[in-house]
Amino acid sequence: MSENDEPVRKALLEDLDTGFGELYGAYRGLVFSTALRLSGRWADAEDLTAEAFLRAFKALAGYEPDRIAALQPRAWLMTILMNIWRNCARAKSRRPPTDLVDDPVETVDPREGVEETAARHETGDELAELLGQLPEEQRAAVVLRHVVDLPVSEIAMVLKIPQGTVKSHVSRGLHRLRALGGVR
Incomplete structure (x- = not known):
């Protein structure tokens, strides 16, 4: 809680x-x-x-x-x-895929320096790309555990799966991210 x-x-x-x-x-x-x-x-x-x-x-x-x-x-x-x-x-x-380029509009924090903005943007893009390569259930479990910092019991409630399955999804997701080069 x-x-x-x-x-x-x-x-x-x-x-x-x-x-x-x-x-x-x-x-x-x-x-x-x-x-x-x-x-x-x-x-x-x-x-x-x-x-x-x-x-x-x-x-x-x-x-x-x-x-x-x-x-x-x-x-x-x-x-x-x-x-x-x-x-x-x-x-x-x-839906059929579109050929339009979907570049997100970057919002800039005026208090943030150029170096910080560039580092945040690069890291965020890399993380989003890596997370996008995970299967849906692993991505959800990893995000809820390591980005949102929910305990396993709450993740199990959110995803409506047993706690052991949550642990498995998180573990496999992190293993896959490491294999992709995104997590140490």
Whole structure:
């Protein structure tokens, strides 16, 4: 369970609108970075993040207080994100490929120096490319474990698979990344 879960849960119980603001503030970076590592594209990550929070808000509006009180917000948001990502990946695989070049627009942090921007961009692109070469289940497990830093028990809840399978996916994914030259 995340340290943000309890204050977010309390805020959601007091007032859904204010609480949702707390939820968004606490987890937007985590959801976006996870979406970016899963999709490999900035624009797709923005879309996935927006859709995840939209679905979360709609779901919360229908929840009873006891269900909100038992909610584990971080794991719950990751579950929503993973479901959206899988559905998008399935839909994308059914569409014919386009010949258009999809270069993501790079946003620049004005406080960041040129060297830092270049290093971050290069590392992020390399990681996205390497993660994109992993099978879907391994990519999801590796991202949730080593990017999001979820414990194995929460990853099992998010992916709806046994903890042993999570460990296997993470181990095989890391082994494959090492073979590809991306992890030491």
